[in-house]
Amino acid sequence: MGYSFSLGDVAYLRSGAGVAALAEVSVLPLTDRIASVAAVRRLVGEERASAVLETVLLRRKAVSKVDSDGWLFTSDALQQASATPVARHRAARLAGLDVHDVTCSVGADLVEIARVARHALGSDLDPVRLEMARHNGTTAGVAFGLARADALRPVSRSGVVVADPARRDSAGRRAWKPADFAPPLDGLIEAYPGRPLAIKCAPGLDFALTPWAEEVELVSLDGQVRESCLWRGLGTGVTRRATVLRSDGTQWTVTDAEPDELPAHEPGEWIVDPDGAVVRAGLVRHYAARHGLWQLDERIAYLTGDTPPPGVRAFRVLEHGPYTEKALKAVLKRHDIGRLEILVRGLDVDPDALRRRLKPRGGAEASVVLTRIGRSPVAFLCRAER
Incomplete structure (x- = not known):
């Protein structure tokens, strides 16, 4: 605490x-x-x-999360605050609009919103966090209004409503049901009928429980899925979006408005593990179609192809075949593998326990991708090159 x-x-x-x-x-x-x-x-x-x-x-x-030189925080507020690149990305979608952050806390999102919005208002029940937000806004050189208010009791009449409900209870346990958030998601929907909404949630939320959301966006930063955002009333024309951000300022996005027709081929020269935001958003096929890749199996997120997309970690296939521990041990010995990374998807295999049983002792380094094609377990011996 x-x-x-x-x-x-x-x-x-x-x-x-x-x-x-x-x-x-x-x-x-x-x-x-x-x-x-x-x-x-x-x-x-x-x-x-x-x-x-x-x-x-x-x-x-x-320092590693928020551009916040001279800011004030509470421990809980810092833990829940959006990383600055993520907050900045979300704010960019609100540029030129009137925006009310109804759970503004110490202002991590509100500061970024205020940089681009026509008018920005923040509210929170905690007077300490409000004073910290006031200080942080001044320190950041941005202006916004502040009000002490319950998020479920509107103090604004128009504009986009932004919210970041707490997802842990008083004992610090993570809440997964929308009704257990503070404030609860259904309560927010009822409190702002007809208002455009942008509600930050955990990436593991079951989105079937939020039928009011017109778009679900999954956002990753430097390879780690950070959050989802549920959008309503902003007319994007897509229902699912994956946004991939990097700390160097580069970013890209893929949506379900893109084609998802894929060819059926044997495994290519490379294995590609899509960014977690793409996987969580259910956009693996759309991402593959964009880059000329195809799936190893329609139910498995690993992709394959002859040219990996730029900026992703990819594995050049050295050898592949049916997976058994005995066969894999022989492959590792033949290639003189001693340092071994094991990646698993679609099989009930513990990578650490398997590595102990394999006991690789060679001088070379490799990655093994274990998965299945249809019902058959397959092992790919690879070299991670990108």
Whole structure:
């Protein structure tokens, strides 16, 4: 849960004395918790030591996630905040519109929205988070309105509603049912009838439980699926979208409006494992058709072809055949494989347990892709080249 900040803490952290204290503590190593608390108490006094120490630690955690130099966070708010590239991508789809973020928290999404929206409003029930959002907006150099309000009691009459419901209960357990979110998804739908919506959710949500969503977008960042966004009322013309972002600023997207007719061929020279956002969005065939690939099996997400798409990890096939442990051990010995990566899809195989049983001892390195074609288990010995 982390330290529970008060409004007094926020006021202090925003003051000249607080800024100076944060600067002093930020240069300390803070590797030992007990020693760190003692050192911070000596520098800033016992009353403010916890708030200062927690803020410095949270800022260090935030560096890899949020463009947030000088921001204020709570532990829970930072954990749930969208990574900046993801928040920026979503905001770009709202450019030029009036937008109300009804669960704005400390403003990670709201700041990006305010950069591009015609008007931006944020609201939250937590007064501490609202004050942190105010500070973070000022620090980022953007302007937006703020209101203390329950997300289920509208304080705006028009514009796009953005929400990021909490998906953990008070004990920290992850919630999977829309009714268990805070606020619940159905409650949000009822509270804003006819309003365009963009609701951030976990990528593992069962989207059959959200029939009101006109578009489901899955977003990954640097190969990791970060979130889904449920869209309504913005007229995109697609029902499923996968967006793949990279920290270097590059990105691409694929939708179900694209063709998905694939040829039927034997395995090609390469195995391609599509980005998780493509798989989770159910767009493997659309992605394959775009790049001239085909499926090994219509129920398996691995793709194959003679030329892999740019910017993806692909495996050049050295040898393939029916999979048994005995046959695979012989293949590894023949190729002098000692360092082995095992990828499995569609088979009940534990890669770590299999590696221990295989005991590869050679000097070369390879990847093994285990899957099935039809009902037959198949092993591909590959070299990961991209």
